[in-house]
Amino acid sequence: VEDEKTPTVDVQVNKTWVGTVGGPVTVRLYKDGVASTETVTLDQTNNWTATFSGLLRNDATDGHVIAYTVVEENVPTGYTSAVSGNQTDGFTVTNTEIPPNTPPATPPNTPPNTPPNTPPATPPSETPKKPKKKQPKLPETGDFSEIALVAVATVGSVITTLGYALKDRRK
Known part of the structure; x- marks a missing residue:
């Protein structure tokens, strides 16, 4: 073996x-x-x-x-x-x-090359106004009942006032 x-x-x-x-x-x-x-x-x-x-x-x-x-x-x-x-x-x-984390060097402070009174490169945009919702106009049906009712009430009021005034005058 x-x-x-x-x-x-x-x-x-x-x-x-x-x-x-x-x-x-x-x-x-x-x-x-x-x-x-x-x-x-x-x-x-x-x-x-x-x-x-x-x-x-x-x-x-x-x-x-x-x-x-x-x-x-x-x-x-x-x-x-x-x-x-x-x-x-x-x-x-x-x-x-692993390199240590070092902060980047601060660049020297240089003045900008643009004149001081230069307008911004892009003008500010105005916010568009929301359109007002239009109320639906009711269809004209030729019904003048409201105008007639106001006229009758006014005439009735005038007659009643005159009636009281004349009644007081008679006394």
Whole structure:
């Protein structure tokens, strides 16, 4: 019976800096997207390179090829972290320095080139007035009953007043 050797893989990790080089960083190994307990520290003493060695190539439960990835833990303040590469060729973790927020330089105070009494470029527009609603005109029907009623009431009022005045005069 031949002793079968379990296939293993090695995953290399490199660290690069864009901007000021920072201090040591910790990189965690992920197995099929799940964080493992394995980490490496990258710094100047190991030339910013480390290798996760002797990793199982296949999952013990169903035999699928395990996908290994890496993630930098606790990215230093003032940097962004990006991971590129793959488990076969190795991963590169790149930290890019975020430039500090500096306020823009204040331009010198220069007077405008326009004469002081120049009218505005666009005249102010007047707000259009709302049109008044027209009341509908009633049709003329030839009915003069209102005028006749007012005339009769006026004549009646005059006659009544004269009647009382004459009655008082007779007494």
